[in-house]
Amino acid sequence: MPELPEVEVLRRSLASHLPGARIESVDVHDVRLRERVDTRRLRAAATGRRILALERRAKYLLAHLEEERTLVLHLGMSGRVTVVPADAARLPHEHVAFTLDGGRRLRFVDPRRFGLVLALPTAGLGSDRHFASLGVEPLGDTFDGDYLRRRARGRRGPVKAFLMDAGIVVGVGNIYASEALFLAGIDPRRSVGRIGAERFERLAGAVRTVLARAIELGGTTLNDFVDGEGNPGEFQIALGVYDREGEPCIACGGPVRRIVQSGRSTYLCVRCQR
DNA sequence: CTTCGATCCTGAAGGC
């Protein structure tokens, strides 16, 4: 469900509720996430501490706590994080819940259990295995066509897989990879070794444009994405190709095609993308 | 080193 825009939208929506809140208790109802939840460690890190600030790194949501602790949340494919009244009924698949002061609860719901909830020392975040090998932020200063061109040197394989490689650039998942390549007019099957400087520049620009626009529109809600207050996004109405197989291309009117690359759907217009 | 495929898991949707 969530790529960079969805996690960023979530972070922003929680930013008006969580900073300043104190975590009174932590309930773990099911430890079986992508990595087993370490309940004792989570409780030790969070209980009694206030949330200072929220940050996003790649598709991870980071809640920095007092005394150099950080909660790390990842939504996987189906995760939801919302703030609700503390006495709200527990939802199915509500695996972890943080009771906050002011009668509120931060709930983590994840039917498929590909998500992640853990606590780390703030100082060691960068060297933690989840973060150590991540590439650059696509909305940051160091991401541009020249960066892509340098990282593509000596690589083969289709450009779509390259774009989705978190060791290169983070946050671009299956939806926004298709969308950025459509906007850049590049065929997702094209080998990265056969893309020139000018097209890398266009691709970098397209990635930034698509992600920024998706954040503005509150993310993409195909199925179940909601922000921290339970509101769905609206970028799905602005999608150019994703999930539009057989429908007319918004640029040329030709049919949008669906292909499969490394086991995942890719959508493209073969007339507009070369 | 890269690159590909399989895998974790549940639920929704479509075909018959």
Add this chain to the structure above:
DNA sequence: TGCCTTCAGGATCGAA
């Protein structure tokens, strides 16, 4: 109606 298959927005691991 029900049963079966396929597919889904992520990340990791082992094999080639």
